[in-house]
Amino acid sequence: MLALGLVALLSVLWCVCSHWRDVLSGRPVGALRGVRAPLLLIAHPDDECMFFAPTILGLLQEQRPLSVLCCSTGNYYNQGEVRRKELFQSCAALGIPASNVTVIDHRNLPDSPNVHWDTHLLSDLILTHIKQKNIDLVITFDEKGISGHSNHISLYHAIRSLHDSRKLPEGCSVVVLESVNVFRKYLSVLDIPISWLFHSDILYISSKTQYRQAKDAMMCHQSQLLWFRHIYLLFSRYMAINSLHFLHGQKTEKDS
Ligand SMILES: *[C@@H]1O[C@H](CO)[C@@H](O)[C@H](O)[C@H]1NC(C)=O
Ligand SMILES: [Zn+2]
Secondary structure (H helix, E strand, O other): OHHHHHHHHHHHHHHHHHHHHHHHOOOOEOOOOOOOOEEEEEOOOOHHHHOOHHHHHHHHHOOOOOEEEEOOOOOOOOOHHHHHHHHHHHHHHHOOOHHHEEEOOOOOOOOOOOOOOOHHHHHHHHHHHHHHOOOOEEEEEOOOHHHHOHHHHHHHHHHHHHHHOOOOOOOOEEEEEOOOOHHHHOOHHHHHHHHHHOOOOEEEEOOHHHHHHHHHHHHOOHHHOOHHHHHHHHHOHHHOEEEEEEOOOOHHHHHO
């Protein structure tokens, strides 16, 4: 009886949240005013659609020219060449042409959960790319790296050091994707009211169509589609919701 009630309650909540998603999608909170050239900075092929799809699709919907810098080929299981191709396919499915996607393949930046990438090397490579492409907004992981992968966290430290040492070009700001606790992480759309209540600088919620597009992009990563990835697709909040925060010290500049 209790279980039945719980299922009924969850179903109702799910419907309410799905409705909320339709209302809220396409209306980002705290839109990124005046951004000309945003860059998505990721560690592995599949980070873009597993974690950042709502942001990517939101930015593209706002007609912002987007580029992607991926700092490894995802070669942990020696599948680097395949995974690099999958990244280009996935980006195309999301609406980003191959010419806007760059993959770094550096022997000192291996895809590995046990390796912390060298902050100096990484930040030099990232800064060069930012300058080349005239980037004025970098989007990347926060200090917990969503899944806790040390390569994700290395990206945060690299961008943090560029930011704190004021090496980023004038007017270039940074937003990081908020890591939520494991309970919220798998609530899917049920996390919409929670994300709405907690403060974030930017909140992107995907519409049903955008969710499907993100799923199609995920399907491009054939080499990664083990059974647990399908569960992830169903329940991960990151397929539907992205909450982001400006790195401290930049927000007021941008707003003024
Ligand atoms: C790709 O990059 C170019 C050059 O920065 C830009 O004009 C274009 O809008 C970008 N495409 C997308 C889909 O973001
Ligand atoms: Zn990753």
